Amino acid sequence: MEGKIANLLDIAQWKLTPYQILVLGFAGLILGGAFLLMMPMASATGQRLSFIDAVFTATSAVCVTGLVVVDTGTYFSLFGQLVVVSLIQIGGLGIMAMSTLMAILIGKRINLRQRLVMQEALNQLSVAGVVRLMQYMIKATLLIEFIGGTILAIRWYQELGSKAFYFGYWHAVSAFCNAGFDLFGSVTGPFSSITNYVNDIVVNLVISLLFILGGIGFTVIADIWTNRRFSRFSLHTKVVLITTLILMIFGAIVFFLLEYDNPDTLANLSWQGKILGSYFQSMTPRTAGYNTLDIGKLTDATLFFIVLLMFIGASPSSTGGGIKTTTASVMGAAIWALIRGRNDAELFERRIPYSIIYKAFSVMLISAVLVIFITMMLSITEKQPFLKLLFEATSAFGTVGLSTGITPTLTTTGKLWLVLTMFAGRVGPVTLALALALKTRKGNLQYPEGKIIIG
Template identity: 50%
Template sequence: MQKLEALRNRLRFRPSPPQVMAFGFIFIILIGAQLLSRPVSIAEGTSIPYLDALFMSASATCVTGLPVLNTGIHFSVFGQIVIIALAQIGGLGFMTMATLFALLFRKRISFRERLVLQESMNYGSTEGIVRMIRKVLLYALVIELSGAVLLSSYFMLEMPAGQALYFGIFHSISFFNNAGFDLFAQFPERASSLIHYVEDPFVNVVSMLLIFLGGIGFIVISELVTYPKIKKFSLHSKVVLSFTGALTVIGTIVILALEFSNPHTLQPLSAAGKFLGATFQSVTARSAGLSTVDPGMLREVTQFFLVLLMFIGAGPGSTGGGIRVTTFAILLGAMIAMIRGREDVILFRYRIAKRQIHQAIMFTLLAFSIICAGTMLLSITESVSFLSILFEATSAYCTVGMSAGLTSHVSDTGKIILIVLMFVGRLGPVTLAFALNTRSKKELYRFPEGKITIG
């Protein structure tokens, strides 16, 4: 009898938290694809292949925003609501949304569910995770509601009140979750994304604030809220805020210098417009994927620079992607320490543990390898320039959603490759974080140290 019970326990499938995350995202993507492929989701007079519906569902759930179809033209209001709902679930995490319903119905959160929540939020421990989820939901509601009010009130100057309210809510959710979807193509005289507002300071500032808050992560948002009271930031928040600011400033300067004389992007704009355009591309390239200039018209050197910004990405536990600014900070600190002949990596007078340095190196190499593999596969299936393919593959894996024009014309095989890149990019960071934080077994012996010539 005991042997039979032991056999049953072995055969019983108990998914680990990373597996729960993976299966959960796959399930949501498939449900979204089914909804988006239905006639009720499709704009009148148009038809959508199932693969395109699957692609849009994956893009929304992975908060990437790469579109094979135009959200404002090819989908009905119901379809648009499905897309933005998927972006909300994908941005906050499906376990966070499930916890919301559990809290509303006063259900107890089990320890196993807390482990999955820890995984989804990239949180340090299970202690206080439910309290953190409450804060996440509150912060997201307040920020998105504030953004919706600001954008809706502004859009009322140029469209009916009902449409302005709908546009404000849709784009506030899209911008905060770094999803990159927009509805502006509904206006025949306008280009998609925010190109129409390239010189509009109000829309630019509100959009960049939403993108910034979505990209720094909820842990940092929580510390920003409590800072006036405790007057202190953790090392994590210091690194995220300082490197986010530095990358934004450097990105603005570089883009402004490279595109200043480009007649297809910044040259026709006023001095203030040039600055706004360069700043917006610098902010959006690391997570959001929106544009106030056409990415396909940027100079090749600028596109490659944006690839680097996309690769670095946003903060951990945020709605953005990439290798994360903290990973980049550790790698940069390690390089400086090596050049100066120091053994320890120091950030803000704190020594970084060797384990975290190894994690940063491993995660960067893994991301680099996946992007290279995706780029090589797309180079086989697509007949466009290599830089355009690299741009699209990086944008997909880093869940940015900025497109140089390839996605709207990509082949069916290319769509499948991009779907896989988006899924792995959205799931990979949290899955790796959980895997690396598991308790390691103590080795009973060590191999002798060997030396390899480097450089």
């Protein structure tokens, strides 16, 4: 009898696939978080958050999205805010990273099944080295968050007093995890994000450095730390760094050109403000979610441009979402090869295998279909301009968290769609990894090739 209960508690006996464990883990964490957020002590006024808003907030935190239906800084009590930041930290590092931490803490040997789960969670190239990476990852995360939080605390001390330390570390976690949640509603008005600091070099650089480090992926950080010189980096690291750099420069230039005469955004700022504003808004769609300019006041062209940047998102095995920078690069290389009449898509003098090109295009198309479907569903229930709905759906899918401001006004149906989208956006790449892991299973028979005309 005792043995049976022990078996029931031993998750390995459930015969769940790694994929199922991940999905159930995320879902459980969300429901647990929603339960805590619904407690009267979680709100500043002692009132009870509705179930849908609690689930929305918990999903947004666990999936490190940052879309909010209530303002985090004013609605929640200290307890509520600590629940949110805990969900962010757990969600950001990933459930599996947490269970590894616990496993390491109790000194338990890690078996192959758990390693495989971790591999899914991190989307790694091989099982080998996953445990080492996981330990490294947690140490690096805490170190980076501590340093970033300390600098922010010093910066905000004059302004906020002793609250600056709480704000500093809280926002350092939120920024590094690419969560985009903020507490400045209590300082500069609800849903204001960090728009008060559009001109501030320290806040801009620390926050953006935190989310860039969180968004380029731990493998890349480890590679840079170990090898130091660009020529020694792995292909993956090179592609991530160059793509991130290109998106940053290109994004900032386009943003500047589209907004420089917009009186609600760049037009009335100093040159420092214009440059910092363009830089920050070009980086935040990769998928941080903080904003220093009012997203709702951007021009339509800029909003659509940000939709594209959000769709691409961050880099693999990071705290960020989207189809990923590497996916975009591989598709770019494939099309470039096609246009130039080459047989092989190449990046940094390496040939990209067909299977990876196939995967990249598939990830993109499945993601596009999802975003399109959700936008259509939203357009049925929500009385909002189409572009704002597309923006909201892409932001949810990419776990970005930027919004034109419509999130709190959504109907319950609309909120439910976004909960699903945030969840799918966070878990999705894992599903695809699973699908590709199965790819080696052979069919019973192979049909002859068929000809078909394309395009």
